[in-house]
Amino acid sequence: MCVSSAAGVCSSSVEQKIYVELNETVPCVRLLNATHQIGCQSSMSGDTGVLHVLETQSDLDWILSSGPHPPYMVIMETAFFNRSVMMRMKNSSRVSGVAVIVSKTGLAQNFSPHTTCPNQNTGVYGSELANCNVTVWNPLGNGLSYEDFSFPVFALKDENQTQVIRKCYEDHNQRVNGSAPHYPLCAMQLFSHMHAVTDTVTCMRRTDLQNRFSINPEVLCDPLSDFNVWTSTRPLNSSAKGHAANESVVIAAARLDGRSFFWEQAPAAEGTVSGIITLLAAIQALYPVTQEAPPPRNIFFTFFQGEAFDYIGSSKMVYDMEKNDFVIDLKNVHSILEIGQVGLHSGRSLWMHSDPVSRKNDSVNEAVSEMMNRMESAAAGLSVSVGHPSFSQPLPPSSLQRFLRAGPIPGLVLADHQKSFSNRYYESMYDDAENLNVTYPPGLTPDEQLVYETDAAKSLAEVATLVARSLYLQAGGENNSLSNITADPKTVAQLLYGFLVQKNNSWFRSLLLSAGPGPPQFYIGLGPRIHGPVHSVTRFVQYILANLTGTVTNLTESQCQNPSELSTENKDLFSYFWVSGPASVNSTGEPFCVRASVRLSEAVSPAFELLEYGSRNYSTWTESRWKSIRARIFLVASRELEVMQTKTQQNC
Amino acid sequence: MNLERIPNEEKLSLCRRYYLGGFAFLPFLWLVNVLWFFREAFLKPTYTEQLQIKSYVKKSALGLIVWVAVLTTWITIFQHFRAQWGEVGDYLSFTIPLGTA
Numbered sequence: 222m223c224v225s226s227a228a229g230v231c232s233s234s235v236e237q238k239i240y241v242e243l244n245e246t247v248p249c250v251r252l253l254n255a256t257h258q259i260g261c262q263s264s265m266s267g268d269t270g271v272l273h274v275l276e277t278q279s280d281l282d283w284i285l286s287s288g289p290h291p292p293y294m295v296i297m298e299t300a301f302f303n304r305s306v307m308m309r310m311k312n313s314s315r316v317s318g319v320a321v322i323v324s325k326t327g328l329a330q331n332f333s334p335h336t337t338c339p340n341q342n343t344g345v346y347g348s349e350l351a352n353c354n355v356t357v358w359n360p361l362g363n364g365l366s367y368e369d370f371s372f373p374v375f376a377l378k379d380e381n382q383t384q385v386i387r388k389c390y391e392d393h394n395q396r397v398n399g400s401a402p403h404y405p406l407c408a409m410q411l412f413s414h415m416h417a418v419t420d421t422v423t424c425m426r427r428t429d430l431q432n433r434f435s436i437n438p439e440v441l442c443d444p445l446s447d448f449n450v451w452t453s454t455r456p457l458n459s460s461a462k463g464h465a466a467n468e469s470v471v472i473a474a475a476r477l478d479g480r481s482f483f484w485e486q487a488p489a490a491e492g493t494v495s496g497i498i499t500l501l502a503a504i505q506a507l508y509p510v511t512q513e514a515p516p517p518r519n520i521f522f523t524f525f526q527g528e529a530f531d532y533i534g535s536s537k538m539v540y541d542m543e544k545n546d547f548v549i550d551l552k553n554v555h556s557i558l559e560i561g562q563v564g565l566h567s568g569r570s571l572w573m574h575s576d577p578v579s580r581k582n583d584s585v586n587e588a589v590s591e592m593m594n595r596m597e598s599a600a601a602g603l604s605v606s607v608g609h610p611s612f613s614q615p616l617p618p619s620s621l622q623r624f625l626r627a628g629p630i631p632g633l634v635l636a637d638h639q640k641s642f643s644n645r646y647y648e649s650m651y652d653d654a655e656n657l658n659v660t661y662p663p664g665l666t667p668d669e670q671l672v673y674e675t676d677a678a679k680s681l682a683e684v685a686t687l688v689a690r691s692l693y694l695q696a697g698g699e700n701n702s703l704s705n706i707t708a709d710p711k712t713v714a715q716l717l718y719g720f721l722v723q724k725n726n727s728w729f730r731s732l733l734l735s736a737g738p739g740p741p742q743f744y745i746g747l748g749p750r751i752h753g754p755v756h757s758v759t760r761f762v763q764y765i766l767a768n769l770t771g772t773v774t775n776l777t778e779s780q781c782q783n784p785s786e787l788s789t790e791n792k793d794l795f796s797y798f799w800v801s802g803p804a805s806v807n808s809t810g811e812p813f814c815v816r817a818s819v820r821l822s823e824a825v826s827p828a829f830e831l832l833e834y835g836s837r838n839y840s841t842w843t844e845s846r847w848k849s850i851r852a853r854i855f856l857v858a859s860r861e862l863e864v865m866q867t868k869t870q871q872n873c
Numbered sequence: 874m875n876l877e878r879i880p881n882e883e884k885l886s887l888c889r890r891y892y893l894g895g896f897a898f899l900p901f902l903w904l905v906n907v908l909w910f911f912r913e914a915f916l917k918p919t920y921t922e923q924l925q926i927k928s929y930v931k932k933s934a935l936g937l938i939v940w941v942a943v944l945t946t947w948i949t950i951f952q953h954f955r956a957q958w959g960e961v962g963d964y965l966s967f968t969i970p971l972g973t974a
Binding site: 262265414415416417418419423426427430435439441 | 959960963964968969971972973974
């Protein structure tokens with residue numbers, strides 16, 4: 222060992238005998254906004270510490286005060302991952318890093334690392350209503366995601382890997398009869414060095430300086446960005462920007478993203494997926510009726526990306542509308558219905574939240590009351606009921622608030638909570654299928670699970686029917702067509718399976734090639750500037766919309782890519798998708814071209830277009846860059862050799 | 874160059890050139906002057922030019938001490954306060970470390 226580290230030679234076989242690389246790790250990364258940095262940082266050459274598993278209170282005392290081999294690398298059981306323990310770790314100099322075991326055993330009744338009052342500074346309310354004075358929306362929130370840790374925090378999701386670590390700990394580090402363990406001890410090294418510091422203003426300034434003056438420029442951080450997805454019942458001409466003549470539009474909106482404490486982990490079942498699925502099913506239910514008996518107003522469906530980070534997508538769309546850079550503008554908007562968290566109503570009623578400030582204006586108040594009446598009449602024949610919370614309660618955090626910043630528009634937010642969120646795991650890794658009660662009986666094949674209608678699927682289908690009927694009435698449609706508008710529980714079941722359990726299923730595969738196994742993650746990420754094609758969730762929603770609302774054409778592949786050459790096709794009104802087709806046992810599918818009026822619009826905060834990195838009005842969230850993120854465990858024989866061992870890098 | 878072989882007038886002119894050159898913001902010339910001519914100025918038996926060489930060496934040493942003091946003060950202040958100066962600190966820096974303020 223001494224020879225290899227002294228000579229610095231790439232003797233990988235020797236290194237493999239010393240280090241065990243941990244491949245299945247999930248880091249916590251640094252995010253910055255106009256004034257602060259949040260997340261975790263490690264030293265440039267990684268942070269090392271002697272392993273200790275935190276299972277009991279005495280372990281906590283050992284780590285923080287009595288253990289003889291500080292600094293410690295804490296392997297934290299699920300039950301201990303809460304605010305008080307993490308804050309004590311943060312203030313202690315004896316902790317060099319934390320690895321959290323992610324499992325359902327020992328999970329508390331509630332865990333939300335988000336703040337208690339989400340997006341309070343970028344909503345529509347001023348100081349009287351903004352800071353959750355009337356209602357605290359996320360009372361179970363402990364704010365961990367918004368703390369700044371100076372040591373790395375990783376998540377251990379793979380059970381086998383956690384066993385390897387535990388075995389190393391039990392063999393070498395465990396206390397015998399209360400006495401301290403002796404060297405050699407098991408140690409762990411975590412690398413997650415982040416390049417950006419302080420805040421977005423500093424980071425973008427340094428990136429600019431690097432680009433101008435350095436020979437080898439380094440980008441330090443990237444703005445969070447992706448795409449919004451939108452479609453409409455009557456196609457809108459995408460090349461005509463600004464006010465659209467004779468268009469009065471009802472907007473139906475939902476959010477597309479979520480987040481958690483760790484990077485790229487956001488199952489977001491109740492927080493996001495419930496809204497997406499409801500709106501998708503409502504679109505499918507509405508589509509045939511709006512083609513046969515079109516209502517007077519157009520219905521514009523949109524999915525906003527980045528809403529967890531100060532409303533990135535909706536602020537961009539409103540900004541574009543104000544600048545006449547979008548297919549419609551704010552004067553075209555008749556009213557807005559937003560679908561919030563709707564998955565946990567199960568038998569209780571749904572609530573229509575409205576904005577008390579804009580309702581002081583009589584005409585707006587009348588329009589909102591009419592909207593509520595229409596919704597109540599649409600709910601008449603269904604098993605869901607709707608109510609409205611007290612008049613003086615402000616809107617929950619929602620994209621509607623960004624539209625209201627631009628002007629008084631009648632709007633409602635539909636949610637399953639009257640006051641605070643019903644979601645006990647808001648914006649955390651545990652907001653998954655189980656949180657929505659989506660469970661399948663054992664013994665089903667994946668294809669059978671795909672179409673199995675759980676209770677959650679049936680209840681979401683009811684909500685989708687309610688939404689679709691209300692939208693039809695709101696757009697001026699006739700009452701007697703309402704009974705034809707029903708959401709299909711089978712579609713809802715397929716969407717639930719694809720968005721919560723397994724994205725590599727036969728339906729998604731027939732639409733487009735999907736990425737690896739498991740459920741999709743809803744973190745916004747850095748978008749196409751960095752990662753190539755559009756984020757997978759945005760892609761899924763785009764192609765599913767094309768599948769549900771599009772028409773099959775018999776164009777060839779090259780015609781599908783360039784439809785402007787054909788006179789019968791109109792690239793301004795429609796998008797054309799080349800789709801794989803359903804696969805069967807004998808063959809892979811026959812691809813074909815689908816024409817749909819589904820489009821993407823950029824979701825980058827206007828602060829980055831205006832170059833106002835310290836903006837108070839728009840989202841300024843950026844994600845730091847890093848060189849390598851990895852973890853490894855090894856045995857240390859003594860303090861001096863520990864220093865030498867940590868410096869050995871893989872230079873092969 | 875071996876100072877033993879050079880006549881004294883040339884030694885004096887060399888010392889003077891290094892002394893004058895140091896005023897062009899080149900304190901290393903003064904450092905060289907002090908180290909190189911120290912033995913000539915103070916440890917050798919007296920000769921005619923030695924008095925002037927001694928004065929040049931003393932003045933070079935004085936200039937050198939002033940430069941070291943100024944540079945040390947500035948470097949200490951810069952390293953300590955660069956992060957707090959924000960924009961000004963970044964514009965004054967040639968390379969900015971990654972990941973720390």
